[in-house]
Amino acid sequence: MDLATIIGMLGAIAMVTVAISFGASPMVFLNPVSVLIVVGGSLMVVLSQLRFSECRQALHAASRAFKHSLPDTAATIEEMIEVSKLARKRGLLALEGFEASSR
Numbered sequence: 001m002d003l004a005t006i007i008g009m010l011g012a013i014a015m016v017t018v019a020i021s022f023g024a025s026p027m028v029f030l031n032p033v034s035v036l037i038v039v040g041g042s043l044m045v046v047l048s049q050l051r052f053s054e055c056r057q058a059l060h061a062a063s064r065a066f067k068h069s070l071p072d073t074a075a076t077i078e079e080m081i082e083v084s085k086l087a088r089k090r091g092l093l094a095l096e097g098f099e100a101s102s103r
Contacts, residue, residue, distance in 0.1 A: 005065050075101075 020026050047055055079101060086094050 016029050020029065046058070050058070083095065083098060083100075086098060
């Protein structure tokens, strides 16, 4: 899971918790009608603007934020250095045969 995802989720929970601690009733934030309007309405607007296959792809991409980790930055940098050295020594046409790793 990405650090920004964790920070975003914890930040959202903290915002609601702080708002409740200022004296608001927890039911203001857990009102089923409000949740239905916000979540359901948002989903319906997205569905109205995209094809169904695009919606499935978007949901799949969104789920990756919680399931997959980011690629190794150091290894990616090393690979880019290797590519740049190859291009500098042999020219850009030498990159045609270069196989990038699929991380």
